[in-house]
Structures are given as structure tokens and as C-alpha cells.
Amino acid sequence: MALCLLAGSGCSSDAGARVAPSSQVTVSMPATRLPGLHYAWVPMPGQLPAESDPRVLDPQFRARLQAALDRALQAKGYQLAPSVAQADFLVAYRVGVRDGEEVMLRNEGVGSQPTPQATVECNSNGCSQMVVPGGDGAPVMDLRRARYVEGALQVEVIERSSIKVVWRALNRGTVSRNDGGATRLDAIARETLAQLPAATP
Structure with a gap:
């Protein structure tokens, strides 16, 4: 049997999560x-x-x-x-x-209007706005859990x-x-x- 539905209390969820359908x-x-x-x-x-x-x-x-x-x-x-x-x-x-x-890439920058914390990383495949500065200043993937x-x-x-x-x-x-x-x-x-x-x- 697949894992089950319904809980009396203590549930938590992220409204933006791309998870299984509600039912x-x-x-x-x-x-x-x-x-x-x-x-x-x-x-x-x-x-x-x-x-x-x-x-x-x-x-x-x-x-x-x-x-x-x-x-x-x-x-x-x-x-x-x-x-x-x-x-x-x-x-x-x-x-x-x-x-x-679920771990997802966060991409809050849209077109030419990136969010203030976003940075751009460019490589042979093009540029990405899904990175942020890490602790040492190097670009790291901006992950959302x-x-x-x-x-x-x-x-x-x-x-x-x-x-x-x-x-x-x-x-x-x-x-x-x-x-x-x-x-x-x-x-x-x-x-x-x-x-x-x-x-x-």
C-alpha cells in the first residue's frame, strides 16, 4: 500500500511545494x-x-x-x-x-527583473539567475526545501x-x-x- 492520507494534527506543508496532488x-x-x-x-x-x-x-x-x-x-x-x-x-x-x-531550485528572478539577492552565473550553457553568493562569495545553487x-x-x-x-x-x-x-x-x-x-x- 502506498503511504497514507489524513492526520489529526501536527501537519506542515509549504504552500508552494510541487508535491503530490491533494488527492x-x-x-x-x-x-x-x-x-x-x-x-x-x-x-x-x-x-x-x-x-x-x-x-x-x-x-x-x-x-x-x-x-x-x-x-x-x-x-x-x-x-x-x-x-x-x-x-x-x-x-x-x-x-x-x-x-x-522536496528540494527545488529557487528562481525568483524573472527576465530582466532579478531579485536583489540573485546573482548571475554564466558558463558554456548560458547564464543562470538560480544562484546566490555562498559564504566565501562563490556562486552556489539557491535551493528551496x-x-x-x-x-x-x-x-x-x-x-x-x-x-x-x-x-x-x-x-x-x-x-x-x-x-x-x-x-x-x-x-x-x-x-x-x-x-x-x-x-x-
């Missing part, structure tokens, strides 16, 4: 219908270090995330069963996050009788500080389950 959903196991109307939750043990991050192990965060997934499932016509034994199918998810960093949080939410639907996965989706991308709120979690749940087939009586 990208991939359905690796599509289905035209699910085996019934009633579902029950089952745990999916973590397998990656990102799934052990304290930001996604927080019980309150996981309760909010599961409640958001419940609302998305019920909007498609499915109903939470009183117990696993009374469910037609099972639903499981895994989630985790990791911190990342953008920190971000990356992650993904994976949801699986499992046929209860055969314990076979019949539908799977992965929602991955970058995370903002507010992604642990109820409104954003609802949006992420809807995105992740958008291609889940609606309930058929």
Missing part, C-alpha cells in the same frame, strides 16, 4: 455491485511504519474517520449491521502518514462468506493541517468511495 483515488479492484445491503466493520492490521504514526493511531481521529466512511456508505444506500454475523459484507480500512521533503505530509487511505470491501476482497480503493496525496476535521473527513470519505457501486435492493 488521487485509484480503484484497483472494481465491482458492479456488492453482496447485499448490510455491512460491518472489521479491523485491518497495520503493515507499514506510516500506519503506526501517532497522528493516525489517535482513537478520536479514527472514530471520526470511520463515522465519515459510515456516512458515505449510507449515502449510497448501505446499512450498518448490528453484528458481523448479520452483515452481508465486511468493510476494512488502513491509514497512515509520513513527512516528506519544501516540507509536506503525504499519505493515503485504503478501503476494502470483503465478502463475508468467502473472506474475499470484492472492491478496493486507495486515496493518496498530500495532507493539510485541517484534514482531520469532520467536514474534510466527509469529503475524503466521499472521494474514496465515489466509485463504489450504489446499493441494489
Whole structure:
């Protein structure tokens, strides 16, 4: 599984970072219908270090995330069963996050209007304004470090009788500080389950 999406708190990002898209959903196991109307939750043990991050192990965060997934499932016509034994199918998810960093060349000079700190370095390939004076006065590359949080939410639907996965989706991308709120979690749940087939009586 790719690294995971969603964090309750402590996320940081650079607004100008050229990192992964805010969200990208991939359905690796599509289905035209699910085996019934009633579902029950089952745990999916973590397998990656990102799934052990304290930001996604927080019980309150996981309760909010599961409640958001419940609302998305019920909007498609499915109903939470009183117990696993009374469910037609099972639903499981895994989630985790990791911190990342991207190093980029900074180029704030545009055309004939370079920024005051920029200097020009010329060689056989032409001139560049992406350098600044180093500690000894020699030109050095002007690098920008953008920190971000990356992650993904994976949801699986499992046929209860055969314990076979019949539908799977992965929602991955970058995370903002507010992604642990109820409104954003609802949006992420809807995105992740958008291609889940609606309930058929």
C-alpha cells in the first residue's frame, strides 16, 4: 500500500511545494455491485511504519474517520449491521502518514527583473539567475526545501462468506493541517468511495 492520507494534527506543508496532488483515488479492484445491503466493520492490521504514526493511531481521529466512511456508505444506500454475523459484507480500512521533503531550485528572478539577492552565473550553457553568493562569495545553487505530509487511505470491501476482497480503493496525496476535521473527513470519505457501486435492493 502506498503511504497514507489524513492526520489529526501536527501537519506542515509549504504552500508552494510541487508535491503530490491533494488527492488521487485509484480503484484497483472494481465491482458492479456488492453482496447485499448490510455491512460491518472489521479491523485491518497495520503493515507499514506510516500506519503506526501517532497522528493516525489517535482513537478520536479514527472514530471520526470511520463515522465519515459510515456516512458515505449510507449515502449510497448501505446499512450498518448490528453484528458481523448479520452483515452481508465486511468493510476494512488502513491509514497512515509520513513527512516528506522536496528540494527545488529557487528562481525568483524573472527576465530582466532579478531579485536583489540573485546573482548571475554564466558558463558554456548560458547564464543562470538560480544562484546566490555562498559564504566565501562563490556562486552556489539557491535551493528551496519544501516540507509536506503525504499519505493515503485504503478501503476494502470483503465478502463475508468467502473472506474475499470484492472492491478496493486507495486515496493518496498530500495532507493539510485541517484534514482531520469532520467536514474534510466527509469529503475524503466521499472521494474514496465515489466509485463504489450504489446499493441494489
